[in-house]
Amino acid sequence: MNKKLIKPGNYFMNGNFACAEGALVAGLNFYAGYPITPSSEIMERLSYRLPQVGGHFIEMEDEIASMAAIIGASNAGAKAMTATSGPGFSLMQENIGLAVITETPVVVVDEMRGGPSTGLPTRVGQGDIMQAMWGTHGDHEAIAYAPSSVQEMFDLTIKAFNTAERYRQPVIVLTDQVIGHMSERLVVRDLSDYEIVERELREYPDPIGKVHDFSRDFVPMVIAGKGFHYNIDSLTHDERGYPSNDPMVEEVMVKHLIEKIRKNEDKIVEYKEYFLDDAEIIIIAYGITARSSIQAVRELREKGIRVGLFRPITIWPIPKKRIMELSERVNAIYVPEINFGQYSHAIREFSKSPVYEIPFPPGKVPDPKRIVRMIEGGS
């Protein structure tokens, strides 16, 4: 264990620093980024901290380059990350697809601010929910964690690296301006207590004999410079890595990319439940909105209304099985979010009971009183 990693103990730290320190604990050794509010403190911190642990930091010319650079770095064997906010996340989308098709593990932190376009750079939003799933073109699956505390900025960043390595897939830490900028308690356990997934690398000579094997969910990754001489391609490719125009080749490759995630959905999906045992109404909320929602739950319970909170830790894949189960035994599901209805659409697909939106315009922390009023009002 590197002695320059964060020491166990209690800290008062902001979310961005916690994310940076978590990434280092996870084994980050390459960061490429472009400054953008509200995520810039992550790269500032890492520009100082990464060289101390022998890692590489580079400030690129834009977010497109940052995303391309971390995919290149990962293909040389590094655990690699970038961090951004909405406008930069939009620019990264094409190369997120490159990470998907080349099965390259990388971590992308998106700290949501108000949009569209340049929007509200310094203020909170939650408008990138669908972009995190469908921002890059073509068929694919997405994995996105939604921290709602400084503690989770640390813990879920570590987890994002582990998941990226395990599933050979870009993983998104989808957080927001408030979580990134607020300071609160962070407890760092003994570093040996953290599960760190190290990448499974293929040894040369290759026992598989081809760069991909689509009949298996996972094969150890091939990195540059080991003697394999394989072609890694952004075009639809066969198991040799050779580009192809054949729709059958596309079918086999895309099914593999999708199935490796879908088959393991139960292992990837995570959520937390609060006051659900006797709940007749459920609030589903994530990020900073989950913090407002738990306050709303307490106030509503004081008024005798049996409300609970369901908080998806993985926004994607959506915890669909659990949402289906819960929706069968409650009367209504309310979805507060800092947008005009995004995650609510996904929830509605799996809910057996009516789903009501509680939209908050970007710019402010959602007011729990408004959630209380909406639920009291019955719609």
Next chain:
Amino acid sequence: MVEEIVHPKDAYLRSDRFPHIWCPGCGLGIVLKSYVDAISKLDIPYNNHVLVSGIGCTARLPGYANVDSYHTTHGRAIPFATGLKIVNPELQVTVISGDGDLFNIGGNHIIHAARRNMDLLVVCVNNFNYGMTGGQHGATTPEGARTSTTPYGNIEHSFNLPYIMSSLGASYVARWTSLHVRQLTRSIMKAMKIRGFSFIEVISPCPPNFGKYNRFSDGLSQMQFFYENSVLDNNADLSEAYIDFTGKRPLIVGEFVHRIRPSYIDLEKELIRKAMEEP
């Protein structure tokens, strides 16, 4: 029984992928040959060679070379290669891509890689148009030239690639045509030994697209133009190194820049050493 003929350079090629996709008269086969010749002659360990490309006809070249190869997204080969090189400086990372990929959509990346003096060799095959998509005009299309999107002639000023690269501080800058096979091979070998950013422009025919619209109906006629108009001038005033196909201006080729500047990898290594030594 016909004896199977093995080409002496077959080991460096993915011969199971031939025939290649390039058109008759295209210069890309020559560039592939030069690359393969260069790596077979150099003392750099074979397994350290990596090829990276973006999208386009030239970007298909790495797919035919038997080295670790990465065919990335349009315009993004250089930042991808930057990530590879920083993490493993032992790799000899070469980007081979086209003018459209490197200087239109990827223009931002190449100027910054040159400015940083990033330890990469970039070979830009310039055919003055977007070949893969049917010959549209781009930033290298000479003024007045006709393409599928400049039917009245190109009204835009074109990039002068060696001039741009030199002004940004690249360690090595050269230009050849696909006629200059030996010079190109030697240039690649030399550039691979240089610390920092190396850039080689290779002027190439594109008979069915740029050629067809601009009086070079086959590869041979454009090669003939290269033969008659190329002027070797290693000390050329690069501001005068624009290319047009009027025949009034010489096609300046040569090794224009070879200077010693600290490279990114050297500077970063020193930075990390200092940061790690801090208590």
